[in-house]
Amino acid sequence: EVVLTQSPGTLSLSPGERATLSCRASQGVSGRYLAWYQQKPGQAPRLLMYATSNRATGIPDRFSGSGSGTDFTLTISSLEPEDFAVYYCQQYTGSSPPPFTFGPGTKVDLK
């Protein structure tokens, strides 16, 4: 199983600040197979990024993704009030079941 670890667990920031979220995999993950989701309380997750650095439809360009191998990063360049949420990374692998795993999440909350 590919285990994803996210850090920090909680990020306390103010609107306008930059947020940097980390996702580390227990083994190498193809960049094509790494995605990020945003989840707000009481809502389903929403796809933010796929294939490491591609924004999903309707996602503003303040969100960006980078990384390769075992280390991936989601960056929010300037936090808007609606960005305070929990963020999950997700990977796919065809070689080590289960094929899909998620990280434990990083909560971005208001400082």
Added chain:
Amino acid sequence: QVQLVQSGAEVKKPGASVKVSCKASGDSFTTYHLHWVRQAPGHGLEWMGTMFSHGATTSHGQKFQGRLTMTRDTSTSTVYMELSSLRSEDTAVYYCARELPSAVYFDYWGQGTLVTVSS
């Protein structure tokens, strides 16, 4: 616009089974995969299994040990997830989520169905 609409909340006793539905609209039902992902209260997301576009299924066998069954009704564009021998640790919100073939990410999600297992 793709929509996935799930059935309502359920309360079940330990040992019982639950069947959750996910009705798809807005795109051809047999052209994409539908996954089930669950989230225990205050916890993260856990992939459970997949109904592939062609009708085959696969699941997290080690985790659910034959307790998970996924079926579909193509006439109503509905996928079903049945979990048997329920335990308290199965209490969670269950989501269906769409994957376009080979996309390996989930671009549309249902609203979630809370399943509570309690005696």
